[in-house]
Amino acid sequence: MISAIIIDDEPINIDNLQALLARHCKEIAVVGTAVSADEAKELILELKPDVLFLDIEMPGKNGFDLLRSINEPDFDVVFVTAYDAYGIMAVKFSALDYLLKPINIAELKSTVGRIAESVNAKRHNARLNNLLKLLDRTSPDENQKIALPTLKETYLVPVKDIVRCMSSNNYTTFFLTNGAEHLISKPLYEYDELLSPYGFIRCHQSHLVNKAHVTSILNEDSGYLIMNYTNQKVPVSKQKKSSIKALLKL
Structure with a gap:
Protein backbone atom coordinates (compact mmCIF):
# COMPACT_ATOMS: atom_id res chain seq x y z
CA MET A 1 0.00 0.00 0.00
CA ASP A 136 12.88 30.63 -5.72
CA ARG A 137 13.82 32.24 -9.04
CA THR A 138 12.22 35.41 -10.34
CA SER A 139 13.48 35.07 -13.93
CA PRO A 140 14.56 32.30 -16.33
CA ASP A 141 18.00 30.85 -15.60
CA GLU A 142 20.11 29.43 -18.44
CA ASN A 143 21.28 26.65 -16.11
CA GLN A 144 17.73 25.60 -15.26
CA LYS A 145 16.91 21.94 -15.74
CA ILE A 146 13.65 20.46 -17.02
CA ALA A 147 12.38 17.02 -16.06
CA LEU A 148 11.77 14.72 -19.05
CA PRO A 149 9.84 11.60 -18.01
CA THR A 150 10.39 8.67 -20.39
CA LEU A 151 8.99 5.17 -19.98
CA LYS A 152 12.18 3.97 -18.30
CA GLU A 153 13.26 6.93 -16.20
CA THR A 154 13.00 10.67 -15.69
CA TYR A 155 15.92 12.74 -16.97
CA LEU A 156 16.77 16.18 -15.56
CA VAL A 157 18.18 18.00 -18.58
CA PRO A 158 19.66 21.52 -18.69
CA VAL A 159 17.42 23.64 -20.91
CA LYS A 160 20.45 25.03 -22.75
CA ASP A 161 21.34 21.48 -23.88
CA ILE A 162 18.06 21.04 -25.78
CA VAL A 163 18.61 21.68 -29.49
CA ARG A 164 15.04 21.15 -30.66
CA CYS A 165 11.77 19.31 -30.05
CA MET A 166 9.62 17.48 -32.59
CA SER A 167 6.04 16.32 -32.16
CA SER A 168 4.30 13.19 -33.37
CA ASN A 169 0.64 13.11 -32.34
CA ASN A 170 0.68 13.32 -28.52
CA TYR A 171 4.40 12.54 -28.21
CA THR A 172 7.41 14.87 -28.25
CA THR A 173 11.00 13.91 -29.05
CA PHE A 174 13.79 16.00 -27.49
CA PHE A 175 17.11 16.25 -29.36
CA LEU A 176 20.08 17.15 -27.14
CA THR A 177 23.52 18.58 -27.82
CA ASN A 178 25.18 15.26 -26.86
CA GLY A 179 23.19 13.41 -29.54
CA ALA A 180 20.73 11.83 -27.13
CA GLU A 181 17.03 11.67 -28.00
CA HIS A 182 14.21 11.34 -25.43
CA LEU A 183 10.64 10.44 -26.38
CA ILE A 184 8.08 11.96 -23.98
CA SER A 185 4.38 11.11 -23.92
CA LYS A 186 3.22 14.73 -23.85
CA PRO A 187 2.17 17.01 -26.73
CA LEU A 188 4.47 19.72 -28.06
CA TYR A 189 2.20 22.61 -27.07
CA GLU A 190 2.90 21.93 -23.38
CA TYR A 191 6.62 22.38 -23.92
CA ASP A 192 6.07 25.41 -26.17
CA GLU A 193 4.49 27.15 -23.19
CA LEU A 194 7.20 26.03 -20.76
CA LEU A 195 10.25 26.73 -22.92
CA SER A 196 9.34 29.98 -24.69
CA PRO A 197 10.75 32.10 -21.79
CA TYR A 198 14.09 30.35 -22.41
CA GLY A 199 14.42 31.41 -26.05
CA PHE A 200 12.58 28.57 -27.78
CA ILE A 201 10.64 29.33 -30.97
CA ARG A 202 7.68 27.43 -32.43
CA CYS A 203 8.76 27.56 -36.08
CA HIS A 204 6.29 24.95 -37.32
CA GLN A 205 3.25 23.05 -36.05
CA SER A 206 5.48 20.06 -35.33
CA HIS A 207 8.76 21.76 -34.38
CA LEU A 208 10.11 23.82 -31.50
CA VAL A 209 13.73 25.03 -31.66
CA ASN A 210 16.22 26.58 -29.27
CA LYS A 211 17.21 29.77 -31.08
CA ALA A 212 20.64 29.61 -29.40
CA HIS A 213 21.37 26.56 -31.57
CA VAL A 214 20.17 27.96 -34.91
CA THR A 215 23.09 28.63 -37.29
CA SER A 216 21.26 29.74 -40.45
CA ILE A 217 18.01 29.72 -42.41
CA LEU A 218 17.65 28.23 -45.88
CA ASN A 219 15.29 30.05 -48.25
CA GLU A 220 14.29 27.00 -50.27
CA ASP A 221 10.59 26.07 -50.14
CA SER A 222 9.00 27.86 -47.17
CA GLY A 223 12.35 27.88 -45.35
CA TYR A 224 14.43 25.64 -43.11
CA LEU A 225 16.40 26.33 -39.95
CA ILE A 226 19.83 24.70 -39.76
CA MET A 227 20.69 23.54 -36.24
CA ASN A 228 24.21 23.22 -34.90
CA TYR A 229 25.35 19.96 -33.26
CA THR A 230 22.90 17.96 -35.41
CA ASN A 231 23.21 20.06 -38.62
CA GLN A 232 19.61 19.06 -39.27
CA LYS A 233 17.07 20.99 -41.34
CA VAL A 234 13.94 22.01 -39.45
CA PRO A 235 11.02 23.28 -41.56
CA VAL A 236 9.55 26.73 -41.08
CA SER A 237 5.88 27.29 -41.82
CA LYS A 238 5.05 29.93 -44.43
CA GLN A 239 3.00 31.94 -41.95
CA LYS A 240 5.87 32.12 -39.46
CA LYS A 241 8.81 32.72 -41.81
CA SER A 242 8.99 36.52 -41.54
CA SER A 243 8.48 36.55 -37.76
CA ILE A 244 11.09 33.80 -37.31
CA LYS A 245 13.63 35.78 -39.35
CA ALA A 246 12.95 38.84 -37.21
CA LEU A 247 13.35 36.90 -33.96
CA LEU A 248 16.61 35.36 -35.16
CA LYS A 249 17.82 38.65 -36.71
CA LEU A 250 18.65 36.81 -39.92
Whole structure:
Protein backbone atom coordinates (compact mmCIF):
# COMPACT_ATOMS: atom_id res chain seq x y z
CA MET A 1 0.00 0.00 0.00
CA ILE A 2 1.01 3.59 -0.67
CA SER A 3 0.61 5.77 2.42
CA ALA A 4 -0.78 9.27 1.82
CA ILE A 5 -1.56 12.48 3.67
CA ILE A 6 -4.19 14.90 2.34
CA ILE A 7 -3.58 18.59 3.04
CA ASP A 8 -6.28 21.16 2.31
CA ASP A 9 -7.63 24.10 4.31
CA GLU A 10 -11.22 23.10 3.40
CA PRO A 11 -12.34 19.95 5.30
CA ILE A 12 -15.03 19.25 2.69
CA ASN A 13 -12.30 18.94 0.03
CA ILE A 14 -10.41 16.50 2.22
CA ASP A 15 -13.52 14.39 2.71
CA ASN A 16 -14.28 14.41 -1.00
CA LEU A 17 -10.77 13.36 -2.07
CA GLN A 18 -10.58 10.73 0.66
CA ALA A 19 -13.87 9.22 -0.55
CA LEU A 20 -12.68 9.21 -4.18
CA LEU A 21 -9.42 7.50 -3.25
CA ALA A 22 -11.22 4.88 -1.15
CA ARG A 23 -13.63 4.14 -3.99
CA HIS A 24 -11.34 4.27 -7.02
CA CYS A 25 -7.72 3.92 -5.87
CA LYS A 26 -7.45 0.96 -3.52
CA GLU A 27 -3.64 1.10 -3.55
CA ILE A 28 -3.71 4.38 -1.59
CA ALA A 29 -4.06 4.31 2.21
CA VAL A 30 -4.79 7.75 3.69
CA VAL A 31 -2.90 7.77 6.99
CA GLY A 32 -3.57 11.39 7.95
CA THR A 33 -5.14 14.70 6.99
CA ALA A 34 -4.27 18.31 7.78
CA VAL A 35 -5.87 21.71 7.22
CA SER A 36 -2.71 23.85 7.47
CA ALA A 37 0.95 23.72 6.52
CA ASP A 38 2.11 23.65 10.14
CA GLU A 39 -0.21 20.78 11.04
CA ALA A 40 0.87 18.94 7.89
CA LYS A 41 4.58 19.30 8.69
CA GLU A 42 4.10 17.59 12.06
CA LEU A 43 2.20 14.73 10.42
CA ILE A 44 4.81 14.32 7.69
CA LEU A 45 7.67 14.08 10.19
CA GLU A 46 5.68 11.63 12.32
CA LEU A 47 4.09 9.39 9.67
CA LYS A 48 6.67 9.61 6.84
CA PRO A 49 4.12 9.17 4.02
CA ASP A 50 4.90 8.02 0.50
CA VAL A 51 2.86 10.82 -1.08
CA LEU A 52 1.14 14.11 -0.25
CA PHE A 53 -2.06 15.28 -1.89
CA LEU A 54 -1.29 18.94 -1.35
CA ASP A 55 -3.51 21.97 -1.86
CA ILE A 56 -1.40 24.82 -3.25
CA GLU A 57 -3.27 27.89 -2.07
CA MET A 58 -3.98 27.95 1.68
CA PRO A 59 -4.19 30.85 4.14
CA GLY A 60 -0.93 31.71 5.85
CA LYS A 61 1.65 29.26 4.50
CA ASN A 62 0.77 27.75 1.13
CA GLY A 63 1.70 24.32 -0.21
CA PHE A 64 5.01 25.50 -1.62
CA ASP A 65 5.94 27.06 1.73
CA LEU A 66 5.33 23.68 3.35
CA LEU A 67 7.71 21.95 0.94
CA ARG A 68 10.38 24.61 1.50
CA SER A 69 10.19 23.98 5.26
CA ILE A 70 11.10 20.28 4.99
CA ASN A 71 14.73 19.25 4.65
CA GLU A 72 15.38 16.55 2.04
CA PRO A 73 11.75 15.54 1.39
CA ASP A 74 11.44 11.79 0.97
CA PHE A 75 7.94 11.63 -0.50
CA ASP A 76 6.10 12.26 -3.74
CA VAL A 77 3.58 15.07 -4.22
CA VAL A 78 0.33 15.48 -6.12
CA PHE A 79 -0.64 19.14 -6.15
CA VAL A 80 -4.37 19.81 -5.90
CA THR A 81 -5.57 23.25 -6.91
CA ALA A 82 -8.50 25.20 -8.30
CA TYR A 83 -6.14 27.70 -9.93
CA ASP A 84 -4.67 26.45 -13.19
CA ALA A 85 -2.06 29.20 -13.44
CA TYR A 86 -0.91 29.35 -9.81
CA GLY A 87 2.54 27.76 -9.71
CA ILE A 88 1.56 25.14 -12.29
CA MET A 89 4.29 26.22 -14.74
CA ALA A 90 6.96 25.25 -12.19
CA VAL A 91 5.13 22.01 -11.40
CA LYS A 92 5.00 21.07 -15.10
CA PHE A 93 8.66 21.98 -15.56
CA SER A 94 9.54 19.45 -12.87
CA ALA A 95 7.24 16.74 -14.30
CA LEU A 96 5.26 16.55 -11.07
CA ASP A 97 1.59 15.62 -10.98
CA TYR A 98 -1.31 17.94 -10.27
CA LEU A 99 -5.09 17.71 -10.15
CA LEU A 100 -7.49 20.55 -10.81
CA LYS A 101 -10.58 20.96 -8.66
CA PRO A 102 -13.20 19.64 -9.07
CA ILE A 103 -11.29 16.38 -9.36
CA ASN A 104 -11.88 14.25 -12.43
CA ILE A 105 -11.98 10.52 -11.58
CA ALA A 106 -10.14 9.41 -14.73
CA GLU A 107 -7.36 11.93 -14.08
CA LEU A 108 -7.17 10.81 -10.45
CA LYS A 109 -6.75 7.16 -11.47
CA SER A 110 -4.11 8.06 -14.04
CA THR A 111 -2.21 10.19 -11.54
CA VAL A 112 -2.26 7.50 -8.87
CA GLY A 113 -0.90 5.02 -11.41
CA ARG A 114 2.07 7.30 -12.12
CA ILE A 115 2.60 7.91 -8.42
CA ALA A 116 2.75 4.17 -7.76
CA GLU A 117 5.54 3.85 -10.33
CA SER A 118 7.37 6.86 -8.89
CA VAL A 119 7.12 5.62 -5.30
CA ASN A 120 8.43 2.21 -6.31
CA ALA A 121 11.33 3.76 -8.22
CA LYS A 122 12.08 6.37 -5.51
CA ARG A 123 12.70 9.00 -8.19
CA HIS A 124 10.76 11.94 -6.74
CA ASN A 125 13.46 13.79 -4.77
CA ALA A 126 15.29 15.23 -7.78
CA ARG A 127 12.02 16.50 -9.27
CA LEU A 128 10.94 18.11 -6.00
CA ASN A 129 14.31 19.80 -5.61
CA ASN A 130 14.01 21.09 -9.17
CA LEU A 131 10.59 22.53 -8.35
CA LEU A 132 11.83 24.34 -5.24
CA LYS A 133 14.75 25.88 -7.16
CA LEU A 134 12.32 27.12 -9.80
CA LEU A 135 10.00 28.67 -7.25
CA ASP A 136 12.88 30.63 -5.72
CA ARG A 137 13.82 32.24 -9.04
CA THR A 138 12.22 35.41 -10.34
CA SER A 139 13.48 35.07 -13.93
CA PRO A 140 14.56 32.30 -16.33
CA ASP A 141 18.00 30.85 -15.60
CA GLU A 142 20.11 29.43 -18.44
CA ASN A 143 21.28 26.65 -16.11
CA GLN A 144 17.73 25.60 -15.26
CA LYS A 145 16.91 21.94 -15.74
CA ILE A 146 13.65 20.46 -17.02
CA ALA A 147 12.38 17.02 -16.06
CA LEU A 148 11.77 14.72 -19.05
CA PRO A 149 9.84 11.60 -18.01
CA THR A 150 10.39 8.67 -20.39
CA LEU A 151 8.99 5.17 -19.98
CA LYS A 152 12.18 3.97 -18.30
CA GLU A 153 13.26 6.93 -16.20
CA THR A 154 13.00 10.67 -15.69
CA TYR A 155 15.92 12.74 -16.97
CA LEU A 156 16.77 16.18 -15.56
CA VAL A 157 18.18 18.00 -18.58
CA PRO A 158 19.66 21.52 -18.69
CA VAL A 159 17.42 23.64 -20.91
CA LYS A 160 20.45 25.03 -22.75
CA ASP A 161 21.34 21.48 -23.88
CA ILE A 162 18.06 21.04 -25.78
CA VAL A 163 18.61 21.68 -29.49
CA ARG A 164 15.04 21.15 -30.66
CA CYS A 165 11.77 19.31 -30.05
CA MET A 166 9.62 17.48 -32.59
CA SER A 167 6.04 16.32 -32.16
CA SER A 168 4.30 13.19 -33.37
CA ASN A 169 0.64 13.11 -32.34
CA ASN A 170 0.68 13.32 -28.52
CA TYR A 171 4.40 12.54 -28.21
CA THR A 172 7.41 14.87 -28.25
CA THR A 173 11.00 13.91 -29.05
CA PHE A 174 13.79 16.00 -27.49
CA PHE A 175 17.11 16.25 -29.36
CA LEU A 176 20.08 17.15 -27.14
CA THR A 177 23.52 18.58 -27.82
CA ASN A 178 25.18 15.26 -26.86
CA GLY A 179 23.19 13.41 -29.54
CA ALA A 180 20.73 11.83 -27.13
CA GLU A 181 17.03 11.67 -28.00
CA HIS A 182 14.21 11.34 -25.43
CA LEU A 183 10.64 10.44 -26.38
CA ILE A 184 8.08 11.96 -23.98
CA SER A 185 4.38 11.11 -23.92
CA LYS A 186 3.22 14.73 -23.85
CA PRO A 187 2.17 17.01 -26.73
CA LEU A 188 4.47 19.72 -28.06
CA TYR A 189 2.20 22.61 -27.07
CA GLU A 190 2.90 21.93 -23.38
CA TYR A 191 6.62 22.38 -23.92
CA ASP A 192 6.07 25.41 -26.17
CA GLU A 193 4.49 27.15 -23.19
CA LEU A 194 7.20 26.03 -20.76
CA LEU A 195 10.25 26.73 -22.92
CA SER A 196 9.34 29.98 -24.69
CA PRO A 197 10.75 32.10 -21.79
CA TYR A 198 14.09 30.35 -22.41
CA GLY A 199 14.42 31.41 -26.05
CA PHE A 200 12.58 28.57 -27.78
CA ILE A 201 10.64 29.33 -30.97
CA ARG A 202 7.68 27.43 -32.43
CA CYS A 203 8.76 27.56 -36.08
CA HIS A 204 6.29 24.95 -37.32
CA GLN A 205 3.25 23.05 -36.05
CA SER A 206 5.48 20.06 -35.33
CA HIS A 207 8.76 21.76 -34.38
CA LEU A 208 10.11 23.82 -31.50
CA VAL A 209 13.73 25.03 -31.66
CA ASN A 210 16.22 26.58 -29.27
CA LYS A 211 17.21 29.77 -31.08
CA ALA A 212 20.64 29.61 -29.40
CA HIS A 213 21.37 26.56 -31.57
CA VAL A 214 20.17 27.96 -34.91
CA THR A 215 23.09 28.63 -37.29
CA SER A 216 21.26 29.74 -40.45
CA ILE A 217 18.01 29.72 -42.41
CA LEU A 218 17.65 28.23 -45.88
CA ASN A 219 15.29 30.05 -48.25
CA GLU A 220 14.29 27.00 -50.27
CA ASP A 221 10.59 26.07 -50.14
CA SER A 222 9.00 27.86 -47.17
CA GLY A 223 12.35 27.88 -45.35
CA TYR A 224 14.43 25.64 -43.11
CA LEU A 225 16.40 26.33 -39.95
CA ILE A 226 19.83 24.70 -39.76
CA MET A 227 20.69 23.54 -36.24
CA ASN A 228 24.21 23.22 -34.90
CA TYR A 229 25.35 19.96 -33.26
CA THR A 230 22.90 17.96 -35.41
CA ASN A 231 23.21 20.06 -38.62
CA GLN A 232 19.61 19.06 -39.27
CA LYS A 233 17.07 20.99 -41.34
CA VAL A 234 13.94 22.01 -39.45
CA PRO A 235 11.02 23.28 -41.56
CA VAL A 236 9.55 26.73 -41.08
CA SER A 237 5.88 27.29 -41.82
CA LYS A 238 5.05 29.93 -44.43
CA GLN A 239 3.00 31.94 -41.95
CA LYS A 240 5.87 32.12 -39.46
CA LYS A 241 8.81 32.72 -41.81
CA SER A 242 8.99 36.52 -41.54
CA SER A 243 8.48 36.55 -37.76
CA ILE A 244 11.09 33.80 -37.31
CA LYS A 245 13.63 35.78 -39.35
CA ALA A 246 12.95 38.84 -37.21
CA LEU A 247 13.35 36.90 -33.96
CA LEU A 248 16.61 35.36 -35.16
CA LYS A 249 17.82 38.65 -36.71
CA LEU A 250 18.65 36.81 -39.92
